[in-house]
Amino acid sequence: MDYRERIFQQEGASFPGKTYVEAVLEPAFNEAKSHLLEPMMAINKAHLIMLREQELITDDEAKRIARALSGIELDELRRSSYTGQFEDLFFQVESRLLELAPDVAGNLHLARSRNDMGITIYRMVLREKLLVTLASALYLKEHLLLFAQEHAETIMIGYTHTQQAQPTTMAHYMMAATDLVSRDIKRLIQAYHTCNRSPMGAAALTTSGFAISRERMKELLGFDELVENSYDAVCGADYLGEVATAVQLAAINLGRTVQDMLLWCTQEFGGLKVASPYVQISSIMPQKRNPVSFEHMRSLLSSCAGNATTVLTMMHNTPFGDIVDTEDDMQPYAWRSMSVLEQMYRLMACVVGTMEVNKDVLLERAKGSYATVTELADTLVRTDRISFRNAHHIVSGVVKEAMGAGLAANQISLALVNRIAKSVIGRELVLTAEELGLALDPVHFVAIRKLPGGPNPDEIRRMIGERQKGLQEEAAWLEQAKQSYKAASQKLDQMTAEWSVG
Numbered sequence: 001m002d003y004r005e006r007i008f009q010q011e012g013a014s015f016p017g018k019t020y021v022e023a024v025l026e027p028a029f030n031e032a033k034s035h036l037l038e039p040m041m042a043i044n045k046a047h048l049i050m051l052r053e054q055e056l057i058t059d060d061e062a063k064r065i066a067r068a069l070s071g072i073e074l075d076e077l078r079r080s081s082y083t084g085q086f087e088d089l090f091f092q093v094e095s096r097l098l099e100l101a102p103d104v105a106g107n108l109h110l111a112r113s114r115n116d117m118g119i120t121i122y123r124m125v126l127r128e129k130l131l132v133t134l135a136s137a138l139y140l141k142e143h144l145l146l147f148a149q150e151h152a153e154t155i156m157i158g159y160t161h162t163q164q165a166q167p168t169t170m171a172h173y174m175m176a177a178t179d180l181v182s183r184d185i186k187r188l189i190q191a192y193h194t195c196n197r198s199p200m201g202a203a204a205l206t207t208s209g210f211a212i213s214r215e216r217m218k219e220l221l222g223f224d225e226l227v228e229n230s231y232d233a234v235c236g237a238d239y240l241g242e243v244a245t246a247v248q249l250a251a252i253n254l255g256r257t258v259q260d261m262l263l264w265c266t267q268e269f270g271g272l273k274v275a276s277p278y279v280q281i282s283s284i285m286p287q288k289r290n291p292v293s294f295e296h297m298r299s300l301l302s303s304c305a306g307n308a309t310t311v312l313t314m315m316h317n318t319p320f321g322d323i324v325d326t327e328d329d330m331q332p333y334a335w336r337s338m339s340v341l342e343q344m345y346r347l348m349a350c351v352v353g354t355m356e357v358n359k360d361v362l363l364e365r366a367k368g369s370y371a372t373v374t375e376l377a378d379t380l381v382r383t384d385r386i387s388f389r390n391a392h393h394i395v396s397g398v399v400k401e402a403m404g405a406g407l408a409a410n411q412i413s414l415a416l417v418n419r420i421a422k423s424v425i426g427r428e429l430v431l432t433a434e435e436l437g438l439a440l441d442p443v444h445f446v447a448i449r450k451l452p453g454g455p456n457p458d459e460i461r462r463m464i465g466e467r468q469k470g471l472q473e474e475a476a477w478l479e480q481a482k483q484s485y486k487a488a489s490q491k492l493d494q495m496t497a498e499w500s501v502g
Contacts, residue, residue, distance in 0.1 A: 016084045028328040029082040032089040035335065037074060039124035040093060043117055043200065044069055045492045046220035048108060048499075050213055056111070061104045066499035068100035088328075090114055111208035112200070115234045115322045119199045122331055124221065126243055128485065129338045130192045133247075134478055136345035137185050141178060141471055143349040148174040149464050152457040155442050156271065156362040157371045164371045167442035170357055172455035175463055177257045182467065184250035185474060191239075191246045192481070198223035199233035205322065206230055222488030237315055237326040240334055247337045248308035254344060255301040261352075262294040270361045275354035278347075293351050297344050304344065307337035366442035368408035370399055375448075376417075379439040383431045394424045409440050 011017040016025055048069065052062040072093065086092040097105040151170035158168035198221055201207060201214030207230045218226050227233035264271040274291040282288035310333045318325045366372070373395050380391035397420040402412050414436050418428040438444050450456040453463070 016087070021082065021084055024329075025084070025088070026082040029089055031328065031332050033078050033080070035125050035331075036089065036121050037077060037093075039121045040090065040117070041069065041072070041074070042124070042221060042489060042492055043120055044093075044097075044108060045496045046217055047112060047200070049220060049492070049495055050216045051107070051110060052499075053216065054211055054213055056210055056212065057104075057107050061107060063499050064101045064104050065097070065108055066496050068097045068105050069496055070500040071100045072096055090117070111203060111210040111212045113202075113204040115204050116199045116202040116230075118327060119202075119234060120221070122327070123195050123197070123199070123223075123239060125331070126240065126334065127192055127196045129335060129342075130188060130195065130243065131478065131482055131485070133338045133342040133345070134185065134188050134192070134474075136342045136349075137181060137188065137250075138471060138475055138478065140345040140349040140352075141181050141185065141467075141474075143353040144174055144178040144181065145464055145467055145471065147171075147352055148178065148460065151357060151359075152460045152464075154357055154359050154362065155366050155446060157366050157369055157442075164369050166371050166374055167366045167369075167445040168455040169446055169457070169460065170362070171457075171460045171464075172446075173260075175460060175467070178467060180253045180257070181250075182470065184246065184253055187246040187249065188243075189474075189477070191243045193224065194242050195239045196223055197225045197227045197239070199227045202227070202230035202233035205234050220488060220492060222485045235321045237318075240326065240330070241312055241315055244308040244311035244334055244337065247334075247341055248305045248312075251301040251304040251308065251337070251341055251344075254341075254348065255298055255305070258294050258297045258301065258348070262291060262298065265291040265294065270358055273356040273358070274351060275356070278351045278354070293347065297347060297351075300340050301344055304337045304340040307333045307340070311337070363442070367410050369442070370403070370409045372409055372440045372442050372445050373399055375445045376436070376439040379435060380429065380431060383435060384429050386425060390425055394421050397424065410437075412436070412440060 011019060045066075048057075048062060048065050051057045052059065057065075077089070077092070080092070086095060094105075094109070097108065148171040151174065154170040155167060156170050156173070157164045158166050158173065198214070198218040200217040200221065201212055207214075214226055218224075227236065261272060263269060265274060272291075274293060278291070278293035280290050280292045282290065311330055314325055314330045314333070376398075377388065377391040377395040380386060380394060381388050384391075394417070398412060398417050401416065401420065402409070414431065414433045417431065417436060421427065421429045446455045446457070448456070450459055452459070
């Protein structure tokens with residue numbers, strides 16, 4: 001027996017080969033049962049309605065096909081296993097339709113292809129998953145804003161290059177994180193708009209010679225627009241790439257905030273305390289209170305970004321045409337990435353919404369920190385009319401000497417400042433002790449930074465109000481998108497049901 005015969009003996013001599021089933025067909029069938037069955041049936045119903053309205057099938061044919069569609073038991077299909085009798089779920093559904101309406105069900109495939117059907121199904125699945133993800137993103141945004149509102153006056157040190165930089169507030173930081181989430185929401189909404197376009201009517205590639213209505217299919221399936229060019233409709237996978245890119249960036253962005261939160265939970269930093277439902281204990285160390293919810297978020301968000309990267313990698317260098325690389329094998333990676341992102345949005349909202357902030361520790365750290373000395377340099381420009389560069393040199397010298405003496409920033413004396421000033425500008429300063437104290441006060445530092453986007457509490461509250469308006473608009477858009485989708489689905493079911501009993 002040669003090697004070919006051994007393979008045929010092991011795999012079988014007809015479709016489908018044993019390993020092909022295990023590696024490709026069975027996993028794809030199981031994913032299709034879970035995700036693709038309902039949109040497939042919706043397309044069947046919409047296509048039936050459109051064919052009858054265009055008078056491409058008779059009233060009697062339409063009623064018989066409608067009864068056949070109603071006779072398909074979806075739960076039975078979901079419980080079924082891959083046997084190899086049919087290539088995939090599409091042909092299993094078609095076979096069942098032909099059993100229920102043997103003389104007419106074949107006309108349901110008039111002027112359509114598995115090509116335009118498949119892409120339409122994928123777009124329908126993605127748009128629904130995008131709406132679920134967006135709902136959780138808005139939930140997180142809501143709780144970030146509530147947290148920021150609570151901590152508009154919670155002073156803390158801001159960091160650059162992982163080093164203490166300038167005083168700010170917890171709300172100022174959290175509003176930056178909120179704006180990052182807001183931009184991710186915008187990208188996800190834009191991805192939804194790109195995704196929510198109908199390819200139906202493109203058929204295999206070039207549309208059809210039958211007088212179908214692509215516009216009616218768009219309407220019946222709840223799409224906003226057509227993918228007009230039929231080649232593009234079947235071959236353009238960028239709708240999926242845009243989703244993957246938006247999800248990937250959102251996961252990376254949220255992960256950066258999670259990393260900060262995890263650091264701030266350490267005893268050394270002492271800034272945050274995660275609530276009991278989101279910590280775990282050690283099996284050996286009684287004192288441990290591990291904020292592992294943040295650790296899980298960090299790792300799972302990385303997996304989310306990884307799955308999204310897989311989508312883009314699988315698209316890379318594929319032909320611009322109908323090809324399986326962008327279909328059954330790829331789509332689940334997008335679904336998994338969105339599922340993880342959606343869960344992490346909800347988990348982050350719960351953890352942030354319940355964690356405690358040690359305001360006293362953060363404030364005292366800021367008071368002793370040299371993070372305030374930028375304001376001392378600014379103050380010297382105001383009080384003594386010297387250039388900022390000279391003021392910078394004076395303050396730099398003060399910091400060097402004070403740190404060498406082991407002083408905290410709020411222990412710097414006017415005598416020390418004047419001594420350094422004389423070495424730089426040749427005279428003592430007009431600056432008073434009271435002005436020095438104010439310049440080194442982190443609360444004052446924050447209060448006078450009233451420019452748009454600054455940490456001043458009133459400016460933070462203004463920004464929160466603006467973001468809350470934006471959140472309301474986004475929530476209204478989301479609700480409208482959900483209702484539009486539901487209305488189209490309900491209308492399909494209603495019309496098909498009426499025809500099936502007519």
